[in-house]
Amino acid sequence: MNAIAKHKENLLLDGFTIIDDIYSDxxxxxxxxxxENADMSNETFRKSSDLFAIRQFLKEIPEAKELIYNKNLKKVGAELFGTDFFTVKSIYFDKPETSNWYVAYHQDLxxxxDTKIDLAGFGPWTVKQNQFAVQPPLEILKNIFTIRIHLDDTNEENGALKVVPGSHAKNIYRPETIxxxxxxxxxxxxxxxxxxxxKPLLLHSSGRTTNNKKRRVIHIEFSNQELPVELNWAERLN
Incomplete structure (x- = not known):
């Protein structure tokens, strides 16, 4: 089995896979x-002693786009998913060295x-920093995949994701029922x-930092599905 076939199998069975050396130092x-050179005053930037996050990352820092979509990432994406997927969400997370922040088990639902509207199968709704978010029908969630780009060595001591392999195949899986x-x-x-x-339906969590090392990650979600005509992906980038 070649490497791409193995990664496809990992995604199908476990809901995740890891690929090294996509970016050079x-x-x-x-x-x-x-x-670091970006204007930090925008309301989509959230900074505290435990977390620094940038929502709508690729819209806020468009200069990063060419660096992120290098030939290695494009090649992996095309081989695993085809060429019709587009970006639908991007976030930058920086967990500082002294962070006590952790995230309990959850799915990305x-x-x-771009707007809030009553549509069958869509709901509940939330709003974060003037950004509308909604839980869509399961078929849309099942179609999405997420790429997490690691800008630091990451393990269980500085907030690496912990996951429940195969949980993505169980549809909505409440953490309290694990x-x-x-x-x-x-x-x-x-x-x-x-x-x-x-896969967003994979149950995942993130622990506290214990080794005094940073964990910086760029989280990008992709889909190839069009939404109902009344809705648009807020962060769509082709």
Whole structure:
């Protein structure tokens, strides 16, 4: 089995896969330099002692787009998913060295859209920093894939994602119903310059930082589905 076939199998069975060496050290530093030079005053930037996040990342920092979509990422995306997918969401997360922030197990159940409207199968709705988000029908969620670009070596000591393999295949899976006598937990350790690809319905969590090292990640979601004519993907980039 070749590498691409193995990654496809991992995504189908486990809901995630990890690929090293998508970005060189120099490319990682270029991406970080663009982020560090950005205007931090915008309301989509959230900064505290435990977290620095940029919502609508590729819209807020368009200079990063060419650096992120390098030939390696484009090649992997085309081989795994085809060429008709487009970007629908992007977030930058920086978990500082002293962060005590953690995220409990959850699925990513919402999409970012441009307006709020009553539509069958869409709901509940939320609004974060003037951004509408809604839980869409399951078929839309099942079609999405997420690429997490790691700008630091990441393991269980500095907030690597922990996941429940195969949980993406169980549709809506409430964390409080996890049967740990049946399920198992895996830490998704990723090297600097590597990526983790995952399905949004995969149960995942993130622990506190204990090793005094940063964990900076760019989270990008992709789909090839059009929404009903009344709605548009808020962050769509072809």
């Amino acid at each position: 120099e490319e990682v530093q270029q991406i970080l330099a663009v982020i 919402t999409i970012s859209v 049967d740990w006598s049946v399920e198992k937990e895996i830490s998704c350790n990723v090297k600097k310059g590597g990526i983790m690809i995952m």
